[in-house]
Amino acid sequence: MTTDGGRPAVAIVSDDALQRHRLQETTGRFGLRPGFSGSPERVLGYEALPEANLWLITLEDEADHPQLFDHLLDHTDAPILFGIDPAPRPGSRDFVRWERRLLEKLEKQLGPLEQTESGEDLAELAEQPSLPTSGMDVELPTWIIPAQPGQQAEEIWILGASLGGPAAVKCFLDHLPPGLPVGFVYAQHIDGNFTDVLARVLGRHAHYRLQRAQEGMRIACGRVTVIPVDKEWGLTADGALTEKDRPWPGPYGPSIDQVLLNFGDHFRGRCHAILFSGMGNDGAVAAPMLRAFGSQIWVQASDTCANSAMPEAVAGTGCTSYSGSPQELARALVRTLADAALVKQTTSQDVT
DSSP, rough: BOTSOOEEEEEEEOHHHHHHHHHHHHHHHTEEEEEEEHHHHHHOOOOOOOOOEEEEEEEEOGGGGGHHHHHHHHHSOOEEOOOOOOOOOOSSHHHHHHHHHHHHHHHHHHHOOOOOOOOOHHHHTTTTTOOGGGOOOOOOOOTTTOOOOOOOOOSEEEEOOOOTHHHHHHHHTSSSOOOOOEEEEEEEHEOGHHHHHHHHHSSSSSSSSEOOTTTTBBBBEEEEEOOOEEEEEOOOOTTTTTEEEEEEEEEESOOHHHHHHHHHHHGGEEEEEESSSSSSSTTTTTHHHHHTTTTOOOOOOOOGOOOOHHHHHHTTTTOEEEEEEEEHHHHHHHHHHHHHHHHHHHHHHHHO
């Protein structure tokens, strides 16, 4: 049995109602369809079990339910995962890591669960008309000194996304005026074969040119550096991009958590992040660490996402300071940079 569109169904058995609830929410964020959810006693009451692609079992004490596993084995051919650790409190670092471990176990049985953009999705996005001039509803405030294209960036914003991300990030970039004195780093879960297509599509109408990361390149104003999928990338001590001789950690590349860690370690409080639409919880481990540097962590508003699991997971850590649609995020970025420029200008005038 699968969901509409071929998504697997999962059945959940626990003697703790809170654990059933947390497992339902988590598996839903992974794109699985909620099927049966109930106590061991309810399962034993079925002569014909509800259909499911996988059964998740978490019990306070397995010895209290000796008949459960025999009943399941006699009535289903679907994989059975038991001994699942209890889910910690949502929003905690332990909870995020528990989710990651559960995802790994699920994918060993069901295959990759995260959905990403296809070539057809990107082709459809490329056919969208450019925004009219009146649609570009933000302008560069006069007190921001425009950055020259290619000027080395002193401040960067990491854009992290998964399913639904390309459309959201494109809308965000399309609503930015030219000349912002920041560089962008784009970490998008996607098939590596589509990275170059992604760069062409998203940069088509924006003032910011997208470029694939290259060895020795530096993050520059007026550009969006697209992080490759296959190998991990970081920065040298003097700020040059460098490819590491290892794949990204975790199930999907690029790892948004690792991008935040690698770039945050170099830029510290000058490295900020916006998490857009996507499945899973990538970014939820590293975002609080980045926030500890004094960085801004923003997320796309749930009701504007194709899939809100990723930004909601990051927001659940309590480290975010702003949430909005892609257009609102663009306007907020301009306001934030304008406020910082005005403070700097005022401070300079006071000193003189």
